[in-house]
Amino acid sequence: MIFVRLNGTRCRNMAATAAIKNAIFKLLRSAGAALSLPDEWRILKQSGNISGHPRNFCTKTTIGFRQQMDHTVPPKEYKWVPNNLISENFTLGANGHVCIVLNRQVQVPAHVVKRLWKNATLRCAVDGGSNHWRDFVIAQAASTEPKQTKSKNDNEGASVELVDPPDLITGDFDSITEETVEFFKSTPKINTPDQDATDFTKAFTVLQPVMVQRKLHDVVVFHDCSGRLDQIMGNLNTLYKMQKETCNVYLLSGNSITWLLRPGKHTIQIPLDLVTNQRWCALMPVGSTAHNVTTTGLKWNLYHAQLDFGGVVSTSNTYSTEFVQVQTDSNLIWSMGAYEFEDKPRSTHS
Numbered sequence: 001m002i003f004v005r006l007n008g009t010r011c012r013n014m015a016a017t018a019a020i021k022n023a024i025f026k027l028l029r030s031a032g033a034a035l036s037l038p039d040e041w042r043i044l045k046q047s048g049n050i051s052g053h054p055r056n057f058c059t060k061t062t063i064g065f066r067q068q069m070d071h072t073v074p075p076k077e078y079k080w081v082p083n084n085l086i087s088e089n090f091t092l093g094a095n096g097h098v099c100i101v102l103n104r105q106v107q108v109p110a111h112v113v114k115r116l117w118k119n120a121t122l123r124c125a126v127d128g129g130s131n132h133w134r135d136f137v138i139a140q141a142a143s144t145e146p147k148q149t150k151s152k153n154d155n156e157g158a159s160v161e162l163v164d165p166p167d168l169i170t171g172d173f174d175s176i177t178e179e180t181v182e183f184f185k186s187t188p189k190i191n192t193p194d195q196d197a198t199d200f201t202k203a204f205t206v207l208q209p210v211m212v213q214r215k216l217h218d219v220v221v222f223h224d225c226s227g228r229l230d231q232i233m234g235n236l237n238t239l240y241k242m243q244k245e246t247c248n249v250y251l252l253s254g255n256s257i258t259w260l261l262r263p264g265k266h267t268i269q270i271p272l273d274l275v276t277n278q279r280w281c282a283l284m285p286v287g288s289t290a291h292n293v294t295t296t297g298l299k300w301n302l303y304h305a306q307l308d309f310g311g312v313v314s315t316s317n318t319y320s321t322e323f324v325q326v327q328t329d330s331n332l333i334w335s336m337g338a339y340e341f342e343d344k345p346r347s348t349h350s
């Protein structure tokens with residue numbers, strides 16, 4: 001078992017940093033060629049021609065105070081295809097992606113979790129997230145036909161080799177249990193004791209050198225919107241902290257996908273069933289006011305509008321077409337219903 005200690009975001013100990021890098025590079029070397037993925041596997045991809053457009057749903061527009069956009073600098077353009085994180089045929093980033101498990105029960109449908117995890121280049125459980133990953137591994141093993149399992153005797157009474165263990169476990173280790181430490185005894189544990197940042201944020205400190213080295217840009221995070229509100233807000237804050245051009249972080253819960261839209265022009269290709277079933281989506285100006293937001297493709301569109309807490313926050317929105325466009329001068333959290341739909345489909349009447 002490898003234990004490495006890291007003083008979080010304020011890393012003062014260069015020797016510890018070098019030890020972490022060595023441990024991770026050793027880890028990656030041992031994983032070898034199995035980690036490389038074909039070029040066509042991309043989360044972000046150019047939207048293709050779509051046949052069979054759904055009918056256009058009625059839209060309503062909120063006109064904001066500011067009518068001017070600054071046209072001197074063309075906005076950065078981003079294309080998002082969340083279907084890649086929803087459907088069985090999703091594709092992944094050119095060099096693969098990172099998977100992170102946070103300290104909540106894994107609620108994303110198991111087949112999606114297993115595909116994302118299996119195809120990940122780097123897998124990390126964050127502190128108590130490792131307890132939940134252990135539960136997931138055991139549940140999957142128990143639910144799999146014996147003939148499909150690789151043979152292995154262990155005291156859980158079923159094979160636990162079907163779902164791989166994490167490549168590393170990070171955190172201040174106040175939540176991981178002894179049982180889980182034992183269960184993942186061959187997984188490197190990297191201690192991040194700093195109490196000025198969340199374990200989730202600190203996990204990026206550990207992962208980033210590897211992400212840079214392996215050109216990994218997409219991070220899929222299994223979290224859940226149940227549990228502590230402070231942690232949920234903290235997780236959104238981590239999205240803001242990680243908002244580099246080269247890093248896209250997706251929070252996946254049992255019924256939603258959430259990510260950060262940076263200033264620029266975004267095209268989000270919405271899976272058709274979400275459009276036809278009028279599932280929810282939201283644009284939330286967490287942290288600061290967005291002064292100039294224009295959207296198309298939503299039922300309640302914005303036109304050079306201001307979004308802020310205490311003012312307009314676009315929750316309980318839905319789609320009018322399959323392509324949503326959002327032009328924003330400030331960061332916005334985009335969240336959309338996906339996977340299991342406990343929420344009632346919105347009426348298609350306007």
Ligand SMILES: Cc1ncc(C[n+]2csc(CCOP(=O)(O)OP(=O)(O)O)c2C)c(N)n1
Binds near residue numbers: 197
């Ligand atoms: C201004 C301020 N407020 C609060 C804290 C406390 N704090 C912020 S992040 C953090 C670590 C949280 O660790 P994490 O494992 O993510 O959550 P836990 O389950 O331990 O609460 C702590 C203690 C702080 N350092 N500074």
Ligand SMILES: O=c1ccn([C@@H]2O[C@H](COP(=O)(O)O)[C@@H](O)[C@H]2O)c(=O)[nH]1
Binds near residue numbers: 172232235
């Ligand atoms: O209710 C919760 C609790 C935790 N998280 C996330 O998981 C990590 C690790 O949590 P630990 O309690 O330290 O094991 C934490 O940093 C949060 O990002 C959560 O999302 N919801």
